[in-house]
Amino acid sequence: MKTWMAIALGWAMAACAHAASPERVVTLGGSVTEIVYRLGQEKKLVGDDLSSLYPEAATKLPRVGYYRAVPVEGVLALKPDLVLASEQAGPPEALKRLGEVGVRVVTLSDQPSVESLMDRIHGVAEALDAQAEGERLAASVAQDLERAEALPATRARAVLLVNRTGTPQGAGAGTAANEVLRLAGLENALAGQQGYKPVSAEAMGALAPDIIVITQTSLQATGGMEALLRLPGIASTPAAARRRVVVMDDLLILGMGPRLPQALTELKQEAARAMAR
Ligand code: HEM
Numbered sequence: 239m240k241t242w243m244a245i246a247l248g249w250a251m252a253a254c255a256h257a258a259s260p261e262r263v264v265t266l267g268g269s270v271t272e273i274v275y276r277l278g279q280e281k282k283l284v285g286d287d288l289s290s291l292y293p294e295a296a297t298k299l300p301r302v303g304y305y306r307a308v309p310v311e312g313v314l315a316l317k318p319d320l321v322l323a324s325e326q327a328g329p330p331e332a333l334k335r336l337g338e339v340g341v342r343v344v345t346l347s348d349q350p351s352v353e354s355l356m357d358r359i360h361g362v363a364e365a366l367d368a369q370a371e372g373e374r375l376a377a378s379v380a381q382d383l384e385r386a387e388a389l390p391a392t393r394a395r396a397v398l399l400v401n402r403t404g405t406p407q408g409a410g411a412g413t414a415a416n417e418v419l420r421l422a423g424l425e426n427a428l429a430g431q432q433g434y435k436p437v438s439a440e441a442m443g444a445l446a447p448d449i450i451v452i453t454q455t456s457l458q459a460t461g462g463m464e465a466l467l468r469l470p471g472i473a474s475t476p477a478a479a480r481r482r483v484v485v486m487d488d489l490l491i492l493g494m495g496p497r498l499p500q501a502l503t504e505l506k507q508e509a510a511r512a513m514a515r
Pocket of ligand 1: 268288289290291304306307400402403407434488489492493
């Protein structure tokens with residue numbers, strides 16, 4: 239009798255968990271989307287945002303726009319029962335509005351730190367009722383990070399450029415880019431500035447970076463490698479003189495997601511290769 243009761247209770251609990259388990263999830267933020275895939279929970283996804291560039295399957299889902307400019311109607315049209323939002327997603331009124339109309343919105347830590355990445359993994363896993371998968375993923379990322387950090391680092395001064403607006407902007411303190419450079423053992427020549435700012439030709443000349451790191455789409459937006467190397471300010475840097483430019487995938491290097499170990503490994507290897515030129 240007791241056994242049946244236990245079984246029934248087990249079923250009831252399983253049913254409850256199932257009812258509470260989200261089935262129509264929209265993600266806002268590329269690394270949040272990536273985590274959903276790494277947890278093997280992608281069947282629950284009904285949409286994501288334009289920064290969700292990896293894995294490729296994520297780019298085939300209905301897109302609701304860019305996570306930093308969330309269109310409320312676009313999200314609601316997908317009838318989500320859960321929105322998983324990076325804390326960088328916004329504007330805040332848009333997320334508030336989603337909550338007001340009854341959508342469950344879970345905001346995930348998205349600060350430039352490994353702790354925040356771990357929080358994000360656990361937060362996504364919990365919201366999707368996949369805690370065990372979350373534990374496994376966090377442990378595997380932690381282990382891979384140790385390996386990546388143990389790789390030899392190259393001593394060099396770097397600037398990291400992002401270009402989404404037509405003007406290349408340099409990454410300063412408080413950005414994921416700054417943290418990734420630091421973890422890769424590179425010195426951020428722009429650590430004295432806060433956040434992203436356009437770098438004037440004079441400032442770039444004075445910073446004299448040994449290496450320029452730029453994201454793939456930023457290089458395209460700048461007109462390609464030769465156009466970058468000809469930019470006023472950049473042309474006179476030691477980096478340009480020796481063509482020491484490291485091009486990295488946008489989400490890989492700026493997302494600080496579960497592929498952070500891969501980002502660090504690639505950046506360390508590419509920086510070493512560049513400095514050997
Ligand atoms: C986490 C890595 C990031 C990825 C994968 C990413 C991806 C994207 C994509 C795909 C777009 C085009 C959106 C569209 O077609 O409308 C975009 C736009 C933009 N991104 Fe990002 N982004 C990232 C980080 C950043 C960062 C760090 C900045 C700050 C410098 C930034 C600033 C912008 C701006 C200003 C735009 C264009 C304006 C807009 O549409 O709001 N992004 N980004």
